Amino acid sequence: MQRRTLLKLGGATALLFGAAGGLALLWSPGLKGSQLTPAGRLALGAIARAVLDGALPAGDAALNRHLNHLEGVFAAMPPAVQAELQQLMGLIANAPGRLGLLGLAGPLHEQSVADLQSALESLRHSRLGLRQQVYFALRDLNAAAFYSQPEAWQLIGYPGPREI
Amino acid sequence: MSSLPDPIQEGLKRGWKVRGAEFGALPPEITVDVAIIGSGAGGGITAEMLSRAGLSVLIIEEGPLRSSSHFKQRESEAYPQLYQESAGRKTADKAITILQGRCVGGSTTVNWTSSFRTPPSTLAFWQQHFELKDFGVEQMAPWFAQAEARLNVSDWLTEPNANNSVLERGAAKLGIKTPHIRRNVKGCWNLGSCGMGCPTNAKQSMLVTTVPAALDAGAQLFVQTRVQRLQHDGKTVQALHCVPVDLSSAAQSGGCVVKARHVVLAGGAINSPALLLRSQVPDPHSLLGRRTFLHPTVATSALFAERIEGWAGAPQSIYTDHYLETQAIDGPVGFKLEAPPLYPTILATTMAGYGRPMLEQLSQYPHTQVLLALLRDGFHPEAPGGRVQLRGDGSPVLDYPLTATVMDGVRRAHLAMAEIQFAAGARSVQALHEDSGQYKSWAEAKAGIAALDYRPLSTRVVSAHVMGGCNLAGREGLGVCRPDGQHWQLSNLSVHDGSLFPTSIGANPQLSIYGLVTRLSHGLANRLGAKAVNLAG
Numbered sequence: 001m002q003r004r005t006l007l008k009l010g011g012a013t014a015l016l017f018g019a020a021g022g023l024a025l026l027w028s029p030g031l032k033g034s035q036l037t038p039a040g041r042l043a044l045g046a047i048a049r050a051v052l053d054g055a056l057p058a059g060d061a062a063l064n065r066h067l068n069h070l071e072g073v074f075a076a077m078p079p080a081v082q083a084e085l086q087q088l089m090g091l092i093a094n095a096p097g098r099l100g101l102l103g104l105a106g107p108l109h110e111q112s113v114a115d116l117q118s119a120l121e122s123l124r125h126s127r128l129g130l131r132q133q134v135y136f137a138l139r140d141l142n143a144a145a146f147y148s149q150p151e152a153w154q155l156i157g158y159p160g161p162r163e164i
Numbered sequence: 165m166s167s168l169p170d171p172i173q174e175g176l177k178r179g180w181k182v183r184g185a186e187f188g189a190l191p192p193e194i195t196v197d198v199a200i201i202g203s204g205a206g207g208g209i210t211a212e213m214l215s216r217a218g219l220s221v222l223i224i225e226e227g228p229l230r231s232s233s234h235f236k237q238r239e240s241e242a243y244p245q246l247y248q249e250s251a252g253r254k255t256a257d258k259a260i261t262i263l264q265g266r267c268v269g270g271s272t273t274v275n276w277t278s279s280f281r282t283p284p285s286t287l288a289f290w291q292q293h294f295e296l297k298d299f300g301v302e303q304m305a306p307w308f309a310q311a312e313a314r315l316n317v318s319d320w321l322t323e324p325n326a327n328n329s330v331l332e333r334g335a336a337k338l339g340i341k342t343p344h345i346r347r348n349v350k351g352c353w354n355l356g357s358c359g360m361g362c363p364t365n366a367k368q369s370m371l372v373t374t375v376p377a378a379l380d381a382g383a384q385l386f387v388q389t390r391v392q393r394l395q396h397d398g399k400t401v402q403a404l405h406c407v408p409v410d411l412s413s414a415a416q417s418g419g420c421v422v423k424a425r426h427v428v429l430a431g432g433a434i435n436s437p438a439l440l441l442r443s444q445v446p447d448p449h450s451l452l453g454r455r456t457f458l459h460p461t462v463a464t465s466a467l468f469a470e471r472i473e474g475w476a477g478a479p480q481s482i483y484t485d486h487y488l489e490t491q492a493i494d495g496p497v498g499f500k501l502e503a504p505p506l507y508p509t510i511l512a513t514t515m516a517g518y519g520r521p522m523l524e525q526l527s528q529y530p531h532t533q534v535l536l537a538l539l540r541d542g543f544h545p546e547a548p549g550g551r552v553q554l555r556g557d558g559s560p561v562l563d564y565p566l567t568a569t570v571m572d573g574v575r576r577a578h579l580a581m582a583e584i585q586f587a588a589g590a591r592s593v594q595a596l597h598e599d600s601g602q603y604k605s606w607a608e609a610k611a612g613i614a615a616l617d618y619r620p621l622s623t624r625v626v627s628a629h630v631m632g633g634c635n636l637a638g639r640e641g642l643g644v645c646r647p648d649g650q651h652w653q654l655s656n657l658s659v660h661d662g663s664l665f666p667t668s669i670g671a672n673p674q675l676s677i678y679g680l681v682t683r684l685s686h687g688l689a690n691r692l693g694a695k696a697v698n699l700a701g
Binding site: 021047050051052053054055069072074075076077078079080081082102113117120124129132133136137139140143144146147148149153155157158161162164 | 168169176236237238239240243244249250252257258287353355357363364411412413414475508511512513518520522523525527529530555556557559561598620621634
């Protein structure tokens with residue numbers, strides 16, 4: 001995300017909270033440092049199921065492994081990028097961000113893959129740069145974390161590194 | 165893990181003077197003749213030449229020291245350790261992903277070995293527009309020859325891999341010439357994993373050539389150390405203020421003040437201007453960090469009946485300059501065509517789409533072939549490159565607007581590549597654009613690509629060639645640095661990296677940096693009163 005613009009979005013979301021009666025304290029972070037919070041895990045896990053539909057094995061074990069790999073990706077990013085990722089995860093883990101960004105009212109983990117994919121599709125083809133940036137961030141982070149792992153390689157026919 | 169000998173581990177056992185991270189805390193203060201910031205193409209050459217000239221040299225590198233015994237050909241390990249921002253560095257609007265090294269050896273540790281001298285047309289443009297009168301082909305030739313000899317730049321006589329063969333075959337059908345790419349390798353195993361660090365030490369990167377030579381000659385090396393700012397009085401640099409950083413580049417406790425007679429900045433074309441901006445060095449003509457070029461790079465993917473296995477074999481061995489040479493250098497943006505190696509993560513993050521369609525595409529990976537076009541930016545007035553800026557925490561970000569002129573080049577490049585892929589027998593071709601179809605014929609691709617809306621973000625654009633921002637010029641108001649590499653305003657500061665280029669190169673830039681910096685380092689040794697040293701020959 002372009003930092004300035006995302007900050008604006010974050011600010012607007014916080015204002016929404018304020019208008020709703022000073023509930024800003026209820027804003028739950030999705031990411032603390034490079035670690036996903038429980039709320040962040042649920043939200044990003046739902047997005048992962050949509051982005052990696054057909055590839056990510058069913059069940060909690062594979063999803064948890066994937067989310068752990070994502071935390072590894074976050075940890076490798078410099079502080080300024082981690083701060084942007086924290087804003088992004090905050091938005092998808094909280095109701096105003098979810099509604100404003102994805103047009104989804106309920107928690108992401110309660111949505112169907114089809115509904116999540118419709119939301120992604122709307123971000124992907126948006127005329128607003130910021131919404132497209134969110135799409136690419138969510139798509140690329142999940143794709144990078146998943147396809148860098150040997151367990152994904154058999155799906156795509158990559159034999160892995162040659163022995164030296 | 166590679167079981168081959170590791171020259172870095174052997175050097176460390178011999179007593180190389182390395183500090184930082186696992187090699188021990190930095191000293192609070194140190195004084196040397198020359199401090200070199202960065203250990204990539206520019207820093208490595210400079211370090212070898214100046215230390216062999218008898219000067220005391222300190223190399224300061226923000227990334228870690230990793231070597232062949234660490235290189236396991238896995239993206240999940242290579243990107244976080246060896247690349248800026250884990251290979252995910254983005255421009256300000258996130259429309260371009262930048263692959264840039266951040267480790268000892270810099271981008272030379274992870275590049276794909278393609279070695280081209282600076283094209284004559286580029287040098288002529290610099291002579292004409294930037295008053296660099298001594299930068300003709302003849303004047304540069306001996307410096308390139310030295311770099312080529314030192315780094316074993318030579319013809320690659322092995323058959324191209326299937327990925328590169330498509331370019332050769334398709335272009336031949338269209339009557340387009342495809343010369344072979346020279347490579348800087350010695351005893352290459354043809355593995356294909358150059359982008360993750362060479363596990364066999366065949367690639368003649370700075371990691372295994374000039375940096376060890378400098379350390380053997382007594383140079384010191386600080387790793388995982390960032391120069392936070394230059395302390396100066398507007399005329400000379402008095403000290404460098406350094407901080408240790410972890411693998412993510414986050415600052416750690418401790419620090420070191422470096423005092424040096426001369427400072428050579430070689431951090432690459434984003435970090436070098438950024439350090440000068442952070443340090444508020446004089447910039448009377450407001451040129452610093454501007455005209456930063458990327459060779460914006462776009463691609464088309466094709467499916468073939470036969471297996472391509474783009475992960476295997478020398479990554480790049482065939483190219484064509486047909487689309488550079490058939491038009492004016494300052495006209496519509498031209499492009500060089502090459503084939504990139506295909507690794508799972510890079511491919512998965514570059515293809516369009518998600519979910520089952522993405523998996524369907526990726527499951528064709530062994531049959532997938534990709535061509536890329538490097539767009540020659542910086543020559544047309546409406547392709548002026550980008551501008552390095554600082555974030556709130558002082559870290560750099562490049563603002564690079566993809567102008568309509570550049571986007572017109574992207575469309576023409578997609579068309580040219582699709583035509584070549586179909587000529588080579590592709591069953592289908594897709595432009596790496598969110599709205600592209602899987603075109604089944606050249607006629608269908610021609611119509612489809614012509615109808616695409618070319619906007620930033622909708623088109624995948626990457627870069628592995630960051631250039632400019634501290635450009636050379638023969639006159640003060642035209643550039644940040646003099647033709648000998650010295651900063652126009654600060655007398656004991658030189659820049660020795662790709663940020664010196666006044667335009668993009670129009671070819672993979674590693675050899676352009678090597679040749680230029682060989683020349684500049686030879687001159688700098690003389691100016692510092694040291695003995696004359698050649699890089700080779």
